[in-house]
Amino acid sequence: MERRLEVDPWRIVETGFDAAAGPDCMASESLFSIGNGAMGGRANFEEFFGGRTLQGNYIGGIFYPDKTRVGWWKNGYPEYFAKVLNSAFWPGIDIYVGEERLDLSICRIEAFRRELDMRRGVLSRTFTAVLPNGVKVGVKVRRIVSMAEPELGALSYELTLLSESGAEVSVTAFVEGDVRNEDANYDEKFWEPVALDRESGALTMRTKKTGFEVRWTQRTAVKAAGRPVSGRNVSENERIAERFVCTLKTGETVALDKFVGVASSLNHPEAELAAAAESVAQRAWAAGFEAVLAAHEQAWAEKWAGCDVVIEGDEAAQQGIRFCIFQLLQTYTGRDSRLNVGPKGFTGEKYGGSTYWDTEAYCLPFYLCTSGEEVARQLLRYRYRQLPQAIGNAAKLGFKDGAALYPMVTMTGEECHNEWEITFEEIHRNGAIAYAIYNFCRYTGKRDYLAEGGLEVLVGIARFWAQRATFSEPKGQYVILGVTGPNEYENNVDNNWYTNYLAAWCLRYASEAAEYVAAQYPDDYRRIVAATGLNAAGDEFARWREVADGMFLPEWTLEDGETVFLQQEGYMDKEQRMAADIPAEQRPINQHWSWDRILRSCFIKQADVLQGLYFFQEAFGGETIARHFDFYEPRTVHESSLSPCVHSILASLTGRAARAYELYLRTARLDLDDYNREVHEGLHITSMAGSWLSVVEGFGGIRVGRDGRLHVVPRLPEKWRSLAFELHYRGAILRFGLGTGEVRVVSVNGRPAEVVVGERCYRVDDRGIQVKVG
Template sequence: MKRFLKTDGWNIIEEEFHIKNQRASESIFSIGNGRIGQRGNFEETYTGDTLQGSYIAGIYFQDRTRVGWWKNGYPRYFSRMPNAPYWSGINLRLIDEELNLEVWDINEFERKLLMKEGLSERTFTVTSPKGYTLKIHVERFYSMALLNLCLIKYSVTSVNYEGKVSLLPYINGDVIHESSNFNEKMWNIILAETTHDYALLWTQTKGEDSQACCATTYQLFKNNKEITNRPIRIEKEKLVGFSVGSDVKPGETLSLIKYTSIVSSLYCDRKKLVEESINEAQKAKGIGWAALLDEQKKEWSKIWDIIDVKIEGDDEVQQAIRFNLFQIHQNYKGDNPSLNIGSKGFTGEKYGGNTQWNTELCCIPYYLLAGFENLAINLLLYRYNHLPKAIENAEKLGFTNGAALYPMVTMDGVECHNEWEITFEEIHRNGIIAYTIDLYTNYTGKTDYVAKYGLEVLIGISRFWSQRVSFSTPKQKYVILGVTGPNEYENNVDNNWYTNYSCIQNLKSTLYYLELVKTKYPDDYQRVLDKTGFQLEETERWQDIIENMYFPEDKERGILVQQDGYMDKELKLVSDINPSERPISQHWSWDRILRSCFIKQSDVLLGIYLYRNYFDKEAIKKNFLFYEPRTLHESSLSYFVHAILAARIGDVDNAYDLFLKATRLDLDDYNNDLKEGLHITSMPGSWLALVEGFAGMKLDRGKASFEPLIPPKWQSYQFKVKFIGYFLVIKVSHKEMSVNNLADTDVCIQVYGKNYSIKPKSELIIAINC
């Protein structure tokens, strides 16, 4: 754990410059609007250790795969979201010195992420090698109202300097992608142009022909009065911008506002990219900083009105859960079904900006319960639209008849991950995709999606399972051999419990929805049959698999066994490991990890969480007490699941400890990987841990139940939740639970097994004993 940020309910604050933590801070102070975004890089020159990253949603580059030796089935390309032209640069120069925070003396330094407003601020006082002192204040935001706009206000106040201050706003297309397999530059420059009004860089990715145009203009102020002077135009092959400035005396302030529009071919006809980007930048200048910032605050106010969580008595958790919610909403807008959410969002390059199964595990449930059904639908459509490629992916591995294997890592539906034990063995990702289709109907009460789209996906996934299982003659059971579960510290195992259980639950769902669609949507049913070539005889094998699947278990201990052979390991506890060797992925050999009993994240407990309506508290408790002490939580998906289950068995202290780590995973850098970017797609897990864990919310076909707990440290907690189309405001204290029904109709819920009906626009207060 690394604690270097000030605790504050609404803001992330770094009160001094931590040069060793610079990359980590760049991750924390990332900012965006779901369409464009970047790491929290400095605007001015900085020659220290940095990962300068700017990103555009939906733009990707096919990086050639690089492996030690080739195996049949390996993808030839790894899709990456390329580091885009750097649009936020503003260099600061005195007569013969250029500001560089690695070289200049830093007297004071503070940066803030104002989450309520969606604004980044940085204030610092520096002294140059020649003894000139300046105070600088920088504000930056990505507009949530006008999604192509990035704005920066850069102000310089002289303390003891008299002379010319020059500010150089620029766009640089000569960028590198730090994790590129072959150190390739990923952009071609179509046009670099600077006039006295604007500068623009029109770019195109190599090979894929995606295009983006960045245009920038500016305003210059001295002591809050706008000044005009003819700029020095900068126009190079890959860099455009201006040099503007003024003479200043001690106490005087020079401010530059930079208006930048970034327009991509995903949203605009490429013939109009240049015109559109110039017009948007100049229009923003006409509107002005103050009005645009006011609109930014209004847009964020609308979001916070829905998502805000209030926790009284715990500022650390309050800050962290707001940070997680802020980041997920500024990294994904959800208005385009061709886009998904990269594991790092706009905050880093690890995983190439690709989509993984984290989206289905954390993001879709959050969006459904938090009231963003349209975002969940677009994420479901993303997978539906990639069904043909999922079928192609399966065909490459020898599957037939429309069997679908969704990719482990992807941008466009094609598998681009090339580690065999993950890419082709971690087939459980099929299970969570099917799971969320059922989750959508369960949480919303709507079945139209499954009729129009979801049933096709379920059939493809069920066909995959049907072909992937084997029948074991000695066991007289179906088995699934050679897989890797979510616990990636076990590779190529047989009968991973979670994978086997996901298989039969997927098959059950497919059978259920086949009957539902046949009855309720006969036209869609016939269309799906015609399109997929589905034969009723297929269901006979599916039913046989359901009834005869093998599941490893330890009857003496009363637990489900992670996979065949796990109980043969030396069953040590995480507490037996020297803390200096954690995380073990950064200290142990892979051979040592694979032979150990230690778990990256528990497969069994994940399965129990997802299918929790099928397990009673005693079963949850036995498995939790066995697996949690052996789980390292070296996956960002682990803490929140364990927190929910700890709450379900009434272990409030353990639940709180796990919840704290889930919420502050990035802020405190628990796994020593913050420098690589934030864990964007697991961040909603902290919200789920509050709602499904401490509030004990469960939904089952239109019925909502609660079993609330509250940690001793808290005075109360409050959140808003949506199910079957109705918003409820839930507040839990140590004495009572209040449920405010915001709907225009009666809402029925269950609390501790007792039924209640809440009138429209009314509040129900229930005495509880937490």
């Protein structure tokens, strides 16, 4: 199927549909997904579809510990892989016209349009189809997962008879609880039924092992040719269903409004689930679909008010960044610190829907800058609350004395990833947790979070690095052996530069943070010392500094005499080729090459050394960053969704404008254009935050400087006439307008802030500033 996506600044529009297209049909289900931070799902058709599909609806925080499946068990392996579950299919509608079932896999489709209105958060679909019995119908559907009411899903479904003679139409609205996860390791069903309440139109299901209970209550309103139609209950097994039968004449319409309340034991006592789901569904039914839709649209308008990025002169770029922002906003709202950002959000099952290091490295800055510091604090608290589990993860691997290893994949804080080269070796994730605390303090100008919980996290991380490093007698320095860096195309390597540099930085930062809390928050410091035994023997800080100062950082001298930080020891022993030399038919290499061949190649999956230079760019000059960009970027295949954004930012920083723009389109339109041919599995939510960074930090040139002030150095792509966005910064909400040779900044809320443009610092308030730049 050739997916026909229109370029539109506020909409994702697909025209045409081919039921035989398989993965492309599933890719559309991903692209048009909707959610509200608490739940969401793929854009599966409401009516039955006999073609290839990945049916998915997900509820944040509801998970199952799927038993680990590996060929060779190793001590320290997690016993389970936590997965956000595919839950009951709430949008279901089954339609028969005469004796024929409406199924787009067997109909002749004369017109088809699917639209995701990102401004309003509305998924809609219209089509005209001829059923196998010759009857022609037209359908119009609108669906939302309410941003105003986190436990509500609602839809409006209209079917119009277009044939020349009348027909009997049967419409069954249902919620189907008999669902499975496609990624189940042992083809196990994760849900078991608790209750089917026919009288109230409700279904209760419970997760096995974890014991979460969820209640779905359905309310419907149906009219045929403008007159109300009564239904009859046809619920059975694990399905609540109500059937409506009517006879339509040519041109007449049957219209169904459906409201489903979804209440879980994550948020309600089990004894109150029925009342909670009933209340949500009943209130929505009484208000009607249009009122529910209006409240939802108002909530989305408020979301967009401080988050929008406006690009003039480039609609493809504009559509790309708004798609990214839309997905981020509907994946995480900050209302619940027990929830986090899964790499696929509510769009698919890959990666289990769990939390990765992506949140701290990429997502936290987006929410911090667009939603305010309290939302970002929620993300930090998520990790603080899971510190005991992180200490437990480290203890399973033989670490002691409160050393903490944060998980690569988690729902509860306990590691649940089961690939050895990641579970045991991709330990750089620990550094991203520490960097997020530093980034938060630097950006907000507040260090109180160190006393609130940040220092305890840093202590656990520092203890891990101090124990994980080994002193090498031949080198006379500390080394870190047997790791995997962000570049997962090289496993079990020694002295990965990024990992070693990050470890040394963490040790120094933890020591500095402890000194700060001791001086500024003595009561909190005494509490932390009592809880952790920090520096009990009086030499712990000295040990951290010794390891940090003595850390081995591999380098390589190039033929021109310049040195580069070496990806890891032995990297230059590999055959040095450029990514451009790989034949197009062999890309992406992870879908065409053996893993052995990939590991022996020099090709890089994502930024590794460059990731470190991005994080700590103030510590390295622009010339150093440029040299490393020119060395590593040509060897990078960008087969991680997290790769193009970092490269785009560094390309902007170093004056490589054309490459920066090319890489930006790759990150912002990664899913829309399906660069890696995997959108059918779900969207790349966390990398979308990287797309925002590539606009704001890369092209906007926004960065907190060593002086603690916000600096702006615009580097707009040639075809962009202007760029505008808002940032929350130290109490102020600043609106930036960047154009050719001009920077405009105004404080929307009137709170003053200091902004550096060029070499001059300006005090920005509600009167704003307008500065000419070269």
